[in-house]
Amino acid sequence: MDKKKLLGSLLLVLTAVIWGTAFVFQRTGMEQIEPLTFSASRMTLAAAAIGIVSLFFKDSAPSYSEEIKKARRKNTVIGGILCGIFLAAGSIFQQIGLVYTTAGKAGFITALYMLIVPILNLIIFRKRSPFTVWIAVLMGIFGMYLLCMNGGFSLSQGDTYVVICAFMFSGHILCCDRFVEKCNPVKLSAMQFVTAAAVSWIAAFIMEAPSVDKIISAAVPILYCGIISGGVGYTLQIVAQRFTDPTVASLLMSLESVFAVIAGAVFLNEQMSVRELIGCAVMFAAIILVQIPIKQKQKSNKQNNTQA
Numbered sequence: 080m081d082k083k084k085l086l087g088s089l090l091l092v093l094t095a096v097i098w099g100t101a102f103v104f105q106r107t108g109m110e111q112i113e114p115l116t117f118s119a120s121r122m123t124l125a126a127a128a129i130g131i132v133s134l135f136f137k138d139s140a141p142s143y144s145e146e147i148k149k150a151r152r153k154n155t156v157i158g159g160i161l162c163g164i165f166l167a168a169g170s171i172f173q174q175i176g177l178v179y180t181t182a183g184k185a186g187f188i189t190a191l192y193m194l195i196v197p198i199l200n201l202i203i204f205r206k207r208s209p210f211t212v213w214i215a216v217l218m219g220i221f222g223m224y225l226l227c228m229n230g231g232f233s234l235s236q237g238d239t240y241v242v243i244c245a246f247m248f249s250g251h252i253l254c255c256d257r258f259v260e261k262c263n264p265v266k267l268s269a270m271q272f273v274t275a276a277a278v279s280w281i282a283a284f285i286m287e288a289p290s291v292d293k294i295i296s297a298a299v300p301i302l303y304c305g306i307i308s309g310g311v312g313y314t315l316q317i318v319a320q321r322f323t324d325p326t327v328a329s330l331l332m333s334l335e336s337v338f339a340v341i342a343g344a345v346f347l348n349e350q351m352s353v354r355e356l357i358g359c360a361v362m363f364a365a366i367i368l369v370q371i372p373i374k375q376k377q378k379s380n381k382q383n384n385t386q387a
Contacts, residue, residue: 087322091331094315099338101308102186103346105177108300114174116289117297117304119279122167124305126272129314133269151262158258159270165254166313167275169247171282172240179237186336188241190223195249196329203253208326211368218365219330226336226358249329255317256325264321268314330365337362 108117143151177185193216197208258267283289294301320328337359344350 083322087319088331090315090319091328092334094312095332095334096338097308097312098335100342101304102339103342104300104303108297111296112293113287114178115171115283115287118170118174119283120294120301121305121309122272122276122279125309126276128306128310129269129272133266136263136265154258154261155266155270158262159267160274162251162254163271163274164278165247165251166271167278169244169251172244172247176237176240176244180235185241186339187223188238189245190333190336191245192249193219193329193333195245196252197326199249199253200325212326215330215365215368218361219333222358222361222365223336226340226355252325252329255320259317259321264317268317
């Protein structure tokens with residue numbers, strides 16, 4: 080179990096690296112294409128890539144009864160549709176928000192899912208998080224503030240869109256946690272991207288004027304955000320959440336903003352200030368702290384087993 084949790088944490092950190100570097104491509108892609116068309120294009124690529132991969136994964140073990148197999152197929156469809164709706168909504172609102180607000184504010188507000196997830200988990204599912212997790216969440220938010228916010232905070236039109244995005248991504252994390260144990264995670268990921276692509280294209284044709292020329296002009300950002308950030312990143316998230324508490328998962332994935340700053344420095348020659356470096360340090364301290372209650376619980380369980 081320890082190795083599985085460690086694997087889950089490492090996969091989520093890798094996910095954060097992928098998503099962090101994707102901010103560079105999202106910013107450059109917006110120079111050639113509208114936000115909804117960009118989101119729809121990347122979701123379509125992700126759906127195609129993961130759809131092909133999912134064909135090589137069995138939906139259930141041979142030992143499963145027909146009733147269990149039927150239930151898993153049903154959960155794949157229902158879970159995939161629900162996860163896809165949350166994913167599409169979160170991505171669309173984030174992309175629109177980036178048109179009206181700065182990347183720093185967008186990164187900070189999006190990371191509010193760190194706080195929203197444990198609150199929703201408590202309200203909806205009555206799942207309580209350890210006290211140290213709440214401290215880590217607050218530390219993480221403070222670290223995000225130091226990392227992304229350089230001026231006063233005010234809620235603009237763009238900020239409002241990204242606040243909605245944070246709630247949608249929180250719903251996505253909890254939805255993944257709800258269904259990931261009930262079906263094949265790769266097939267669940269494929270289903271969510273098919274749904275997200277359909278929702279995004281409907282929104283794009285209603286609000287924008289998609290064209291092949293625009294999509295081709297933003298081909299490189301779309302390819303990265305679609306296949307790497309979308310297909311690989313979100314599939315890693317779903318697989319990793321099989322072994323990770325959703326609150327811990329949200330905190331680990333929020334590291335995307337740390338890696339976004341690093342990617343900006345490497346690829347766009349952006350400089351990190353002392354304030355931003357302190358923010359990174361606070362974030363990593365929060366990551367270490369959030370692991371403590373898990374280890375304490377495991378230690379307690381070992382002691383109980385020994386006494387028994």
